[in-house]
Amino acid sequence: xxxxxxxxxxxxxxxxxxxxxxxxxxxxxxxxxxxxxxxxxxxxxxxxxxxxxxxxxxxxxxxxxxxxxxxxxxxxxxxxxxxxxxxxxxxxxxxxxxxxxxxxxxxxxxxxxxxxxxxxxxxxxxxxxxxxxxxxxxxxxxxxxxxxxxxxxxxxxxxxxxxxxxxxxxxxxxxxxxxxxxxxxxxxxxxxxxxxxxxxxxxxxxxxxxxxxxxxxxxxxxxxxxxxxxxxxxxxxxxxxxxxxxxxxxxxxxxxxxxxxxxxxxxxxxxxxxxxxxxxxxxxxxxxxxxxxxxxxxxxxxxxxxxxxxxxxxxxxxxxxxxxxxxxxxxxxxxxxxxxxxxxxxxxxxxxxxxxxxxxxxxxxxxxxxxxxxxxxxxxxxxxxxxxxxxxxxxxxxxxxxxxxxxxxxxxxxxxxxxxxxxxxx
Numbered sequence: 001x002x003x004x005x006x007x008x009x010x011x012x013x014x015x016x017x018x019x020x021x022x023x024x025x026x027x028x029x030x031x032x033x034x035x036x037x038x039x040x041x042x043x044x045x046x047x048x049x050x051x052x053x054x055x056x057x058x059x060x061x062x063x064x065x066x067x068x069x070x071x072x073x074x075x076x077x078x079x080x081x082x083x084x085x086x087x088x089x090x091x092x093x094x095x096x097x098x099x100x101x102x103x104x105x106x107x108x109x110x111x112x113x114x115x116x117x118x119x120x121x122x123x124x125x126x127x128x129x130x131x132x133x134x135x136x137x138x139x140x141x142x143x144x145x146x147x148x149x150x151x152x153x154x155x156x157x158x159x160x161x162x163x164x165x166x167x168x169x170x171x172x173x174x175x176x177x178x179x180x181x182x183x184x185x186x187x188x189x190x191x192x193x194x195x196x197x198x199x200x201x202x203x204x205x206x207x208x209x210x211x212x213x214x215x216x217x218x219x220x221x222x223x224x225x226x227x228x229x230x231x232x233x234x235x236x237x238x239x240x241x242x243x244x245x246x247x248x249x250x251x252x253x254x255x256x257x258x259x260x261x262x263x264x265x266x267x268x269x270x271x272x273x274x275x276x277x278x279x280x281x282x283x284x285x286x287x288x289x290x291x292x293x294x295x296x297x298x299x300x301x302x303x304x305x306x307x308x309x310x311x312x313x314x315x316x317x318x319x320x321x322x323x324x325x326x327x328x329x330x331x332x333x334x335x336x337x338x339x340x341x342x343x344x345x346x347x348x349x350x351x352x353x354x355x356x357x358x359x360x361x362x363x364x365x366x367x368x369x370x371x372x373x374x375x376x377x378x379x380x381x382x383x384x385x386x387x388x389x390x391x392x393x394x395x396x397x398x399x400x401x402x403x404x405x406x407x408x409x410x411x412x413x414x415x416x417x418x419x420x421x422x423x424x425x426x
Contacts, residue, residue, distance in 0.1 A: 037095035041239035069122025175200025249312035350426035
């Protein structure tokens with residue numbers, strides 16, 4: 001399937017300049033997507049553009065990722081209600097390297113005529129003087145043309161600095177530079193970028209007489225109209241230290257049926273037949289959440305790994321009475337804490353575990369998990385107490401440092417659903 005057909009059936013085409021499909025069918029085409037390096041990790045809001053580049057490369061074309069070191073110092077007004085903080089060069093370079101490492105899971109940077117490349121517009125903008133810029137770029141785009149852009153109109157009432165107003169010229173020059181130096185003929189992005197992208201095609205036409213193209217995808221929303229990729233805690237990041245694989249997996253597992261069907265097309269490489277079969281299977285028994293489980297698996301493996309996916313599934317089972325002590329021991333600390341977020345916890349002196357520490361003392365006197373030793377012993381006798389997912393059958397059992405998960409946690413379970421987390425802090 002060719003690139004435009006692929007994106008179209010996946011619902012990933014919003015606007016496309018005339019001639020774009022013909023250009024892509026004619027020859028291997030170089031195309032780019034811009035990412036402002038405002039953090040040292042991508043979040044799932046970036047995944048739509050990343051998947052566009054992945055499909056592009058799979059179709060035999062050449063993807064370029066433009067890290068906006070220069071534009072990141074300005075701030076794009078598109079979709080924003082206020083001006084963003086500006087970043088220094090050291091931070092931008094750090095973020096660029098971190099982002100490239102993440103993108104390497106999606107794109108092939110290593111070999112072939114259509115290998116992916118990453119560029120930074122700071123490299124060609126840093127020595128561009130203001131006078132040179134307004135002479136060589138500014139005079140080709142009129143103020144009325146720039147004012148007509150929605151991204152500008154929406155910000156005029158709340159206030160738009162000249163810095164932000166100039167953003168579309170800088171982005172337009174990026175396209176011109178890549179057109180000249182890398183024969184880049186296509187820029188892609190979200191639908192809110194349409195105005196900025198066509199400014200680039202117009203600049204290329206006026207400066208060189210050449211032809212360039214634009215393609216945008218819809219802005220992804222959830223079925224309830226809320227913003228995709230946001231949770232109560234904020235962004236869902238691709239960096240495991242910012243969003244654990246467990247929490248990442250849970251995000252996809254908990255979306256609605258309607259969104260799951262749409263996201264299967266956008267965020268996976270599954271074929272039309274595989275997706276239609278999954279939708280049919282889900283419809284037979286929606287309660288089993290087959291679509292969500294399949295989507296969560298595909299995206300978690302793609303962003304993290306098969307092992308991280310399996311660990312996330314095992315961790316999820318812990319809360320439903322399954323899982324073992326070995327399951328808990330394999331979880332990294334961030335995932336472990338994410339799993340038991342909201343569970344009542346008690347902090348005790350970690351030094352107590354350096355010598356034999358009776359569990360009865362820990363759970364009654366030192367924490368109050370049990371109001372009395374009598375209740376503690378009755379639950380043990382009835383087989384209702386577990387520590388680290390292992391049933392306690394001896395009320396006089398002794399704890400030590402070897403019992404601590406990650407060297408500092410003890411998971412106590414009363415009955416089937418009541419969990420308590422003991423934190424040994426030194």
